[in-house]
Amino acid sequence: MINVIPFDSLGQFQNDWLAARYHFSFANHHHPDRNGFGPLLVWNDDAIQPGTGFPRHGHRDMEIITYVREGAITHEDHLGNQGRTVAGDIQVMSAGKGILHAEFNRESEVTRIFQIWIMPDAAGHSPRWETRAFPKGEAAGRLVTLASGREADKGSGALWINQDAALIGGTLPEGATAAYDIESGRRAYLVVAKGRLRVNGVEVGERDGATIEGVDRIEIVAAADAEVLIADLP
Incomplete structure (x- = not known):
């Protein structure tokens, strides 16, 4: 079953520097039917004004993936990590026993x-942060595993997370197709970062989400130039 969550139905927050949309319940926004999807607890769509951002604060026991859609984000943490992640790339922060960033x-x-926040497989992992650049033009038209905790993805170049889950991304020119297999007993959450898709014939618009359950294969057709992310979840 594929259930589309329209962008216009997402929770909202806005102040002078941040405009956010929430796919699931988050902070002061509560949606009784959207309290995560398996270990996927948070998917926030944030627009951050120039010269602003999130001041130092703490997390623990959470796998936090940041996918940059436009511009760039600069990270620093109490472990001494510093880095800049640009559009099309991701960073992974395993909060573990605790991290200030x-x-x-x-x-x-x-x-x-x-x-994107995913519950880890256990509490108390060592905190860490990584970022990685991924191929751009040459990866157009195919799906690439960006972050994963699946044994099959070790050594693939994907950033590691402490959960049996994966984040897959791709850019598809208009008319292009792609397919993704979902193992029995697993589910997926799909978000269209840009453009429009048909997923097994179901229309999914720009910045919409979609829960996918009881489906062993999704066939994706780009109705316009599109960018898609898929969280493969237990």
């Missing part, structure tokens, strides 16, 4: 990101 838009343009 800040995320800022140091660019001259608005930065747009997806913040």
